[in-house]
Amino acid sequence: xxxxxxxxxxxxxxxxxxxxxxxxxxxxxxxxxxxxxxxxxxxxxxxxxxxxxxxxxxxxxxxxxxxxxxxxxxxxxxxxxxxxxxxxxxxxxxxxxxxxxxxxxxxxxxxxxxxxxxxxxxxxxxxxxxxxxxxxxxxxxxxxxxxxxxxxxxxxxxxxxxxxxxxxxxxxxxxxxxxxxxxxxxxxxxxxxxxxxxx
Amino acid sequence: xxxxxxxxxxxxxxxxxxxxxxxxxxxxxxxxxxxxxxxxxxxxxxxxxxxxxxxxxxxxxxxxxxxxxxxxxxxxxxxxxxxxxxxxxxxxxxxxxxxxxxxxxxxxxxxxxxxxxxxxxxxxxxxxxxxxxxxxxxxxxxxxxxxxxxxxxxxxxxxxxxxxxxxxxxxxxxxxxxxxxxxxxxxxxxxxxxxxxxx
Numbered sequence: 001x002x003x004x005x006x007x008x009x010x011x012x013x014x015x016x017x018x019x020x021x022x023x024x025x026x027x028x029x030x031x032x033x034x035x036x037x038x039x040x041x042x043x044x045x046x047x048x049x050x051x052x053x054x055x056x057x058x059x060x061x062x063x064x065x066x067x068x069x070x071x072x073x074x075x076x077x078x079x080x081x082x083x084x085x086x087x088x089x090x091x092x093x094x095x096x097x098x099x100x101x102x103x104x105x106x107x108x109x110x111x112x113x114x115x116x117x118x119x120x121x122x123x124x125x126x127x128x129x130x131x132x133x134x135x136x137x138x139x140x141x142x143x144x145x146x147x148x149x150x151x152x153x154x155x156x157x158x159x160x161x162x163x164x165x166x167x168x169x170x171x172x173x174x175x176x177x178x179x180x181x182x183x184x185x186x187x188x189x190x191x192x193x194x195x196x197x198x199x
Numbered sequence: 200x201x202x203x204x205x206x207x208x209x210x211x212x213x214x215x216x217x218x219x220x221x222x223x224x225x226x227x228x229x230x231x232x233x234x235x236x237x238x239x240x241x242x243x244x245x246x247x248x249x250x251x252x253x254x255x256x257x258x259x260x261x262x263x264x265x266x267x268x269x270x271x272x273x274x275x276x277x278x279x280x281x282x283x284x285x286x287x288x289x290x291x292x293x294x295x296x297x298x299x300x301x302x303x304x305x306x307x308x309x310x311x312x313x314x315x316x317x318x319x320x321x322x323x324x325x326x327x328x329x330x331x332x333x334x335x336x337x338x339x340x341x342x343x344x345x346x347x348x349x350x351x352x353x354x355x356x357x358x359x360x361x362x363x364x365x366x367x368x369x370x371x372x373x374x375x376x377x378x379x380x381x382x383x384x385x386x387x388x389x390x391x392x393x394x395x396x397x398x
Binding site: 091151 | 207209211212214215216232235269272278300302303331334335342345351355358359360362395
């Protein structure tokens with residue numbers, strides 16, 4: 001038997017309540033959601049959000065993330081400096097957690113997004129199963145890259161001793177937030193059904 | 200045609216058309232082609248409601264009691280989660296800090312309230328269409344709540360700060376961890392799809 005999808009049979013799936021309807025219907029009678037077989041801008045949205053993320057990845061890693069002021073002396077540190085600091089102070093576990101969350105995960109996510117776009121663009125249906133698997137992985141790990149930003153923000157709040165010691169965020173914090181948010185948006189706007197469509 | 204539609208399901212990840220499976224409360228059903236979850240039954244509403252109420256109660260001591268006290272020389276600083284919300288209005292990095300507290304603390308709490316407002320009307324016999332809008336909002340927020348990331352980042356921040364100052368952990372932190380654990384439990388047992396499965 002040949003596999004059939006919703007397009008072949010003229011059906012549409014309500015993405016909210018999972019009801020199957022004929023494709024001529026515009027609104028789901030069960031839950032009042034708008035119906036659409038595919039979002040035609042899905043590919044474009046994913047592509048543009050990924051590009052934004054790639055551009056902001058550079059300032060995020062090169063600019064200082066955190067500025068610690070102790071008695072008037074300012075010490076700036078980038079994400080990578082932070083990881084090195086933990087390695088030097090022998091907190092290997094935290095160092096590895098931060099390395100995975102803020103360097104490995106964003107790069108892995110972007111690589112997968114580009115791979116998904118490639119598979120969709122060139123209709124490599126044989127790779128669809130593999131690509132869907134990777135999509136689920138990046139969807140699951142997506143939010144964990146926010147870890148470092150959270151740490152910096154918490155430290156700013158917790159350490160407010162005026163002139164004695166003070167912590168503030170650097171520009172990289174903003175750039176990095178943009179990277180994480182746009183990769184999450186890129187993942188969210190991608191429709192895995194595009195991988196499986198034959199045309 | 201109507202009758203035929205009742206007996207099929209469409210996979211939301213790969214759009215494969217399948218015969219509707221015979222489902223019960225014990226088994227899950229996955230798509231044979233892409234392995235997406237198609238049917239799963241969650242916990243009954245009563246359990247979820249009770250867990251949600253427990254988490255809401257834990258939330259208040261968690262944000263009002265001090266999470267930790269820092270000591271540098273003779274200066275002491277006690278932080279509560281409410282203060283982390285308020286301090287941003289004084290300090291410079293308003294945007295990022297508000298955003299982080301928002302997705303780390305406010306959104307998870309708001310989602311618990313959403314669960315309560317979805318399940319309470321259903322418990323009193325309202326139609327599932329009645330909660331459709333709230334349910335959609337809940338599912339949308341599911342990817343954007345970062346309570347678990349927040350929890351780990353508190354641990355990382357504490358380890359980082361231990362090297363800078365003397366640090367005493369307050370009762371609020373334990374309440375906050377309790378709140379987060381109850382919240383995860385609530386959210387993982389609550390299966391939004393159940394609301395549509397019942398026909």
